[in-house]
Amino acid sequence: MPSEFTLIDRYFKRPTPTAVLGVGDDCALLRPTPGTELAVTTDMLVAGTHFYADTDPEDLGWKTLAVNISDIAAMGATPRWATLALALPAVDEAWLAAFAKGLFACAEAFGVALVGGDTTRGPLTFSITLLGEVPIGQALRRGNARAGDEVWVSGTPGMAALGLAHLQGRCALADPTPCLAALHHPQPRVALGLGLRGLASACIDISDGLLADLGHILAQSGLTATLQVEKLPATGVDDALAMECLLAGGDDYELAFTAPVTAHGAIEALGRELALPLRCIGTLGHGNPGTIALLDATGRPLPTARKGYDHFA
Numbered sequence: 573m574p575s576e577f578t579l580i581d582r583y584f585k586r587p588t589p590t591a592v593l594g595v596g597d598d599c600a601l602l603r604p605t606p607g608t609e610l611a612v613t614t615d616m617l618v619a620g621t622h623f624y625a626d627t628d629p630e631d632l633g634w635k636t637l638a639v640n641i642s643d644i645a646a647m648g649a650t651p652r653w654a655t656l657a658l659a660l661p662a663v664d665e666a667w668l669a670a671f672a673k674g675l676f677a678c679a680e681a682f683g684v685a686l687v688g689g690d691t692t693r694g695p696l697t698f699s700i701t702l703l704g705e706v707p708i709g710q711a712l713r714r715g716n717a718r719a720g721d722e723v724w725v726s727g728t729p730g731m732a733a734l735g736l737a738h739l740q741g742r743c744a745l746a747d748p749t750p751c752l753a754a755l756h757h758p759q760p761r762v763a764l765g766l767g768l769r770g771l772a773s774a775c776i777d778i779s780d781g782l783l784a785d786l787g788h789i790l791a792q793s794g795l796t797a798t799l800q801v802e803k804l805p806a807t808g809v810d811d812a813l814a815m816e817c818l819l820a821g822g823d824d825y826e827l828a829f830t831a832p833v834t835a836h837g838a839i840e841a842l843g844r845e846l847a848l849p850l851r852c853i854g855t856l857g858h859g860n861p862g863t864i865a866l867l868d869a870t871g872r873p874l875p876t877a878r879k880g881y882d883h884f885a
């Protein structure tokens with residue numbers, strides 16, 4: 573049985589030219605770019621809660637890092653350095669090799685260096701802490717939205733939740749491939765976050781569902797939103813489950829953001845440049861902070877029952 577240190581060397585130690593010192597000492601040493609602030613985030617994935625224990629380990633490696641990169645993207649920051657805390661019930665080298673392959677594929681795709689971590693025995697759990705950089709004062713916060721701003725969303729939220737519903741037998745998709753890709757291989761919107769600096773007034777990544785996550789912007793900005801159903805992105809599946817996934821499904825890691833009307837044209841241009849659909853789905857107003865009205869094509873309000881995922885609800 574290989575030792576903890578052999579496993580670390582074999583699977584998690586790679587050259588880290590963007591760090592002063594990477595894996596192998598008591599601490600990593602990092603030199604932030606002058607004129608930047610550090611954006612720091614941690615996300616944990618627990619077997620049975622966030623994924624099935626039999627999920628493809630290469631997908632898991634990708635997703636564990638991708639969900640953290642998504643938080644950095646939502647701040648308009650550039651992802652730079654990560655640490656990985658790993659609890660494994662037993663050593664399975666084929667599993668570890670595949671997990672590392674997926675993790676490093678994501679790290680390379682987004683310019684992240686793995687600079688440290690911790691490896692221990694325990695119920696299958698991963699936690700990544702990721703550091704990013706953003707020019708001083710330019711981060712996209714949740715609390716800066718203004719009444720009259722427009723509400724935007726990238727891509728097609730709901731795809732990942734539909735993929736999960738398909739796996740659970742709650743629906744039968746004719747072609748589940750794009751939904752399963754969204755579920756297992758999320759694409760954090762780093763380029764979008766960077767492009768939104770100076771344009772967006774507030775931004776969040778959709779990890780718990782569009783309504784729930786937009787609700788956080790509204791609560792922190794003290795505003796309400798009115799959304800038009802016909803402007804929402806269509807998942808291509810037209811039924812109640814698809815609508816629930818779109819409004820309340822987690823795990824997509826698209827960005828929801830707000831911006832002044834004067835930025836409308838520049839945001840459309842950004843979407844074309846990135847070849848990423850950006851849709852204006854509503855506007856912000858005054859009222860009971862955090863509330864969202866959903867209007868149908870005739871302007872009638874629709875009920876919004878389930879808002880999103882909450883581990884303790």
Ligand code: ADP
Pocket residue numbers: 580584585594595596597598599600656657658686687688689690691
């Ligand atoms: P210490 O006991 O000083 O905390 P460890 O023995 O836990 O150090 O780890 C040795 C080195 O390996 C450290 O540099 C640590 O950051 C790194 N490391 C441990 N586990 C991982 C992992 N899963 N991924 C990346 N680096 C790791």
Ligand code: MG
Pocket residue numbers: 689690691
């Ligand atoms: Mg340690």
